[in-house]
Amino acid sequence: MSQPITQEQFRDLIAEITDFVAGKPMEASLAESLNQRFPAEGATFQRIRAACEQAIEAGWMCAREHGGIRYGRVIDAGPDTHGFSVDVVHMNDLAGPYHRHPSGEIDMVMPIDPAAAFDGSGAGFCVYGPDSAHYPTVRGGAALVLYLLPDGAIDFKARPPV
Numbered sequence: 001m002s003q004p005i006t007q008e009q010f011r012d013l014i015a016e017i018t019d020f021v022a023g024k025p026m027e028a029s030l031a032e033s034l035n036q037r038f039p040a041e042g043a044t045f046q047r048i049r050a051a052c053e054q055a056i057e058a059g060w061m062c063a064r065e066h067g068g069i070r071y072g073r074v075i076d077a078g079p080d081t082h083g084f085s086v087d088v089v090h091m092n093d094l095a096g097p098y099h100r101h102p103s104g105e106i107d108m109v110m111p112i113d114p115a116a117a118f119d120g121s122g123a124g125f126c127v128y129g130p131d132s133a134h135y136p137t138v139r140g141g142a143a144l145v146l147y148l149l150p151d152g153a154i155d156f157k158a159r160p161p162v
Contacts, residue, residue, distance in 0.1 A: 113141025
């Protein structure tokens, strides 16, 4: 049996993504670039997905639960990830808490169930620009979503539009 992946090994895997996005603007074209460079069926995407599954099984990823969402920050923002924090959530047919992305957010969507989509996006990347906000929603089954936050910035105190 192989040794479970460590947080350090996971950080090294994620560095390939954060190296690529470092210094780029948080906009729709970044999602297009990410999906071209790291397609969902590609080796890097699949290595990260497998590492997430292994880390969840090992118990150090998605170790918290609230409202049916398993979640957790696995890497704090720092120089090894070009200032991005890394969080991973496991969601199954539900909406999460409303929040704002002060500096933007990059989401890596990994459906567990083939029809699962995060905010309408299937397997691959989506990007939210600075000051965007939403109720993160998974429909069509279960999915893992890895998200990168510049400087770890996220605002759960933001109020949804009336």
